[in-house]
Amino acid sequence: MSDVLAQLNQVLAARKAEGDPQQSYVAQLHHKGLNKILEKVGEECTETLLAAKDAERSGNTDLLISETADLWFHSLVMLSHLGTSSDAVLNELARRFDLSGLDEKAARTK
Numbered sequence: 001m002s003d004v005l006a007q008l009n010q011v012l013a014a015r016k017a018e019g020d021p022q023q024s025y026v027a028q029l030h031h032k033g034l035n036k037i038l039e040k041v042g043e044e045c046t047e048t049l050l051a052a053k054d055a056e057r058s059g060n061t062d063l064l065i066s067e068t069a070d071l072w073f074h075s076l077v078m079l080s081h082l083g084t085s086s087d088a089v090l091n092e093l094a095r096r097f098d099l100s101g102l103d104e105k106a107a108r109t110k
Helices: 002-018 025-032 034-058 062-081 086-096 101-108
Strands: none
Touching: 002 025, 002 062, 002 086, 025 034, 025 062, 034 062, 062 086
C-alpha cells in the first residue's frame, strides 16, 4: 500500500510545482492556498464522521470508505502544500508502533 502513497506523493508534488489550476484540481487547491485546503480537510472530516454514524446504523461501510479516501486525499494535499508528505506521517506512525498508546499520549501532554 505504501506504493499507492508514494505515487500520490509524486503526483501531488508535480501538481504543486507545475500543475495548471485550469486543468488540475490539486493545482487549483494549491493555487487557492492553505485556507482553501484546510476548508476541504474540514469538510471531508465532517463527511467522514457522518458516514461513520450512518455505517454504524446500516452496517454498510461503502460511503465511509469513500469519505475516508477523500479525507486522506485532502490531508495529503495539505501535507504537500506545507512541504512534507505521507512519508513523514508513516515515519511517525512507525516510531510510535512499539509504544503504548496511553504512554505516547501522556508524553505529548507534558
